[in-house]
Each structure stands twice: as C-alpha cells, then as structure tokens.
Amino acid sequence: MATVFHNGRFFQSGIQGENPSFAECMLVDGAGVIIHVGSLGDEQIRQAEADGATRHGLGSRIVLPSFIDGHMHLLMFGQSLQKAGLESCKNLEDIRKILKDFAAAHPSASRILAKGWMHSMTDGKALASMIDDIDARPIFIDSKDLHSTWCNTAALDEMGVQDMPNPEGGEIHRDGNGEASGLLSEAAAVTIVWPHIAKVAPMEEKVAAIRHAIKAYNAVGYTGLVEMAMDENGWEALQTLRQQETSPMRFAVHWLITPRKTEAENLAQVDRAIELNRQFNAETSPDCRVVGIKVIGDGIIDGCTAGSSAQS
Incomplete structure (x- = not known):
C-alpha cells in the first residue's frame, strides 16, 4: 500500500546548490519507491489517496535524500x-x-x-x-x-x-x-x-564488523555503499550477514583483482567477478550487486593516494 508522507519539509535541490526549495509531501509506493514529491493538492497525491494510500505525518522534520559512499571497504x-x-x-x-x-x-x-x-x-x-x-x-x-x-x-x-x-x-x-x-x-x-x-578473525567477528559499519553509515544518512575492493573473505562475511538479517543498505561491489605472476591467474580473478555478476546483478539481487572489478594502478605520496600519468 502506498503512503503519503506529509507535515515535513522535503528537500529539493536548487540550481548549483543555491536557493534550495522544499516540497510539501512525498508519495512512496508499497515497494518503498518514491514516485512523487510535491504538494498535497497534486493529481498524483489525490489519485493515490483515492486508491487507498495512507497518510503519515513527520512532525515538521526535514527530509533529505540519502547518501551513497562511492568508494569504501x-x-x-x-x-x-x-x-x-x-x-x-x-x-x-x-x-x-x-x-x-x-x-x-x-x-x-x-x-x-x-x-x-x-x-x-x-x-x-x-x-x-x-x-x-x-x-x-x-x-x-x-x-x-x-x-x-x-x-x-x-x-x-x-x-x-x-x-x-x-x-x-x-x-x-x-x-x-x-x-x-x-x-x-x-x-x-x-x-x-x-x-x-x-x-584470523572468527566469522562472527567479521559479521559483527560489517554490521557495525552499516549502523555507522545509516546513522549519518547513508543507504548505499560502493565496495571498491571486495575479496572472498569479505564476500563470505557479507553473505553470511545477509542470510541472518535484512540489511538496511544497498551494496555495489567491485571485485579486487590482486596482481599475480601469470596472465591466466589474473584472468581467473576476472572470471570469478563475471561469475558473481551473473548471480548478483540489478535484476537478481538489486540490494547487493557485483558491478565491476578493482585494479590497483596508483600509488602514494606520504600516505595520500596519488596517480601518475605519462606525457609525450
């Protein structure tokens, strides 16, 4: 059943971050997808309520878009x-x-x-x-x-x-x-x-660590994470957590390709990422997807990530 959230200030971005505006309400369908942000008098709201949508007041709170961390481990x-x-x-x-x-x-x-x-x-x-x-x-x-x-x-x-x-x-x-x-x-x-x-960490410790990470992110408004160096250890712990409970977080995973001595060994890791993508993708597992690979090709200058480029 759809829900109309109202009695709040629903943030709408301004031009280049200036002069932001706030909407009066937000319509969310039964699957949790936002389908309209606007005024209570909008046709979309009237039609949804005619179809049985319920109202939920937010006590004048400000509602902001959630955040996604684009690079984390x-x-x-x-x-x-x-x-x-x-x-x-x-x-x-x-x-x-x-x-x-x-x-x-x-x-x-x-x-x-x-x-x-x-x-x-x-x-x-x-x-x-x-x-x-x-x-x-x-x-x-x-x-x-x-x-x-x-x-x-x-x-x-x-x-x-x-x-x-x-x-x-x-x-x-x-x-x-x-x-x-x-x-x-x-x-x-x-x-x-x-x-x-x-x-060397027991599985229960690894699962607890991931749970703590999710809780810390949720506490400051994050609902999505891009894991940029996933390996078998982390993947097993994440899947164990997902089997135990429903996570309030969406994961997009890049599989870590660690440098090996032969091309065959390197490509085998890419094949593993492809195999996982076939099982965990936007259609089969939208909340936890394998979306790419991570190849480390940069370096550091005094503990700060640095890249290099060649100029002719």
Missing part, C-alpha cells in the same frame, strides 16, 4: 571502528603513547590494530624496532590511505613474511641483512596483510 571499515586512531599524532612519541594506552585498555585482544598513520609522522620511517617494546602482541598499523601497513616483529612473524617473495605490485621492505623491517606496501598490504587479518 566494508569489512576493513567495520574492523577499523575498533582500531586505535592515530590521526591526531604529530610524531612517533604520540603514536607510541596511543598504542600503549590502547593495549592497556584492551588486554584480551589478540592483536593491536591501529589506523590513520602517515609517513610524515615518523619522518618516513616504519620499522618494527620502533614499536616492538610497546606490547608482545602483533601490532598492525594501517596507513591513512590503506596502501601500506606498519608492523612490529610479532606481526611479521605471525604472517610469516620473512621468507616470502615480494608479491607482484608490492614490497615487503627489508633491512641490509634481507630481513623484513616492518613495512608492507601496495600489493603486499592488499594481498598479505588484509587477507591475514580477515582470515
């Missing part, structure tokens, strides 16, 4: 809500204090996770030795742009990176003796650190 964002935030830090001393306080406040956590670090905070250095004495547990610190991860020795050992070769498109930074020194950048962060943290 669902599982990582949900997990980041439980991470120590380093955004306000100016130097290594600030970082160490926040990590120490966070570790003391979370004695039962298996790992210390942090976010928001920028290379300029530590004079371009990211060595395990700079944070090894803070806590015996593995420490993983995300750079602000998520293109690199700074780890302590316990984290490096847990991932087993000492004997790993650099992945295609990434680097496990090493000291003069060839030992992993603490920083994993670009594809090394994406293909080693992200899957590791997702894998």
Whole structure:
C-alpha cells in the first residue's frame, strides 16, 4: 500500500546548490519507491489517496535524500571502528603513547590494530624496532590511505613474511641483512596483510564488523555503499550477514583483482567477478550487486593516494 508522507519539509535541490526549495509531501509506493514529491493538492497525491494510500505525518522534520559512499571497504571499515586512531599524532612519541594506552585498555585482544598513520609522522620511517617494546602482541598499523601497513616483529612473524617473495605490485621492505623491517606496501598490504587479518578473525567477528559499519553509515544518512575492493573473505562475511538479517543498505561491489605472476591467474580473478555478476546483478539481487572489478594502478605520496600519468 502506498503512503503519503506529509507535515515535513522535503528537500529539493536548487540550481548549483543555491536557493534550495522544499516540497510539501512525498508519495512512496508499497515497494518503498518514491514516485512523487510535491504538494498535497497534486493529481498524483489525490489519485493515490483515492486508491487507498495512507497518510503519515513527520512532525515538521526535514527530509533529505540519502547518501551513497562511492568508494569504501566494508569489512576493513567495520574492523577499523575498533582500531586505535592515530590521526591526531604529530610524531612517533604520540603514536607510541596511543598504542600503549590502547593495549592497556584492551588486554584480551589478540592483536593491536591501529589506523590513520602517515609517513610524515615518523619522518618516513616504519620499522618494527620502533614499536616492538610497546606490547608482545602483533601490532598492525594501517596507513591513512590503506596502501601500506606498519608492523612490529610479532606481526611479521605471525604472517610469516620473512621468507616470502615480494608479491607482484608490492614490497615487503627489508633491512641490509634481507630481513623484513616492518613495512608492507601496495600489493603486499592488499594481498598479505588484509587477507591475514580477515582470515584470523572468527566469522562472527567479521559479521559483527560489517554490521557495525552499516549502523555507522545509516546513522549519518547513508543507504548505499560502493565496495571498491571486495575479496572472498569479505564476500563470505557479507553473505553470511545477509542470510541472518535484512540489511538496511544497498551494496555495489567491485571485485579486487590482486596482481599475480601469470596472465591466466589474473584472468581467473576476472572470471570469478563475471561469475558473481551473473548471480548478483540489478535484476537478481538489486540490494547487493557485483558491478565491476578493482585494479590497483596508483600509488602514494606520504600516505595520500596519488596517480601518475605519462606525457609525450
């Protein structure tokens, strides 16, 4: 049954954001689709009410269009809500204090996770030795742009990176003796650190992280998300959540293509995205669709995403 929402101010955009206007009511059909915004005297409203539409007053509230985040990482964002935030830090001393306080406040956590670090905070250095004495547990610190991860020795050992070769498109930074020194950048962060943290987390924790992410987005008016680097770990958790409950969020997913050594391995990932698109698309699954692939081809300048172009 359709509903006429009234006694509210329904935002209508002005020209180039200036002089916005507000409508008197909004008509929504039984499927939740907005089919008219205007005045109570409009023909569409009169006809809908003649057909049985009900009225619902909004107590003079302002009604705005919902927002869609065009580039986010669902599982990582949900997990980041439980991470120590380093955004306000100016130097290594600030970082160490926040990590120490966070570790003391979370004695039962298996790992210390942090976010928001920028290379300029530590004079371009990211060595395990700079944070090894803070806590015996593995420490993983995300750079602000998520293109690199700074780890302590316990984290490096847990991932087993000492004997790993650099992945295609990434680097496990090493000291003069060839030992992993603490920083994993670009594809090394994406293909080693992200899957590791997702894998060691129990499924119930991953589902809870996604649930927290959705709740945080809904709280500020978002009803749609574009996931720009989905992988099997995140996909399994998202589908588990969707099986458990109806989500108040729509997802458009880009499948992450991680650099591999052979063209066949790269194309196999594209084939996986195509397979999922055939199952999850606008017709079969409008609230959760696989719409494209993500190929990482940019880099960073001091923790800020950067692109490069060639000029002739």
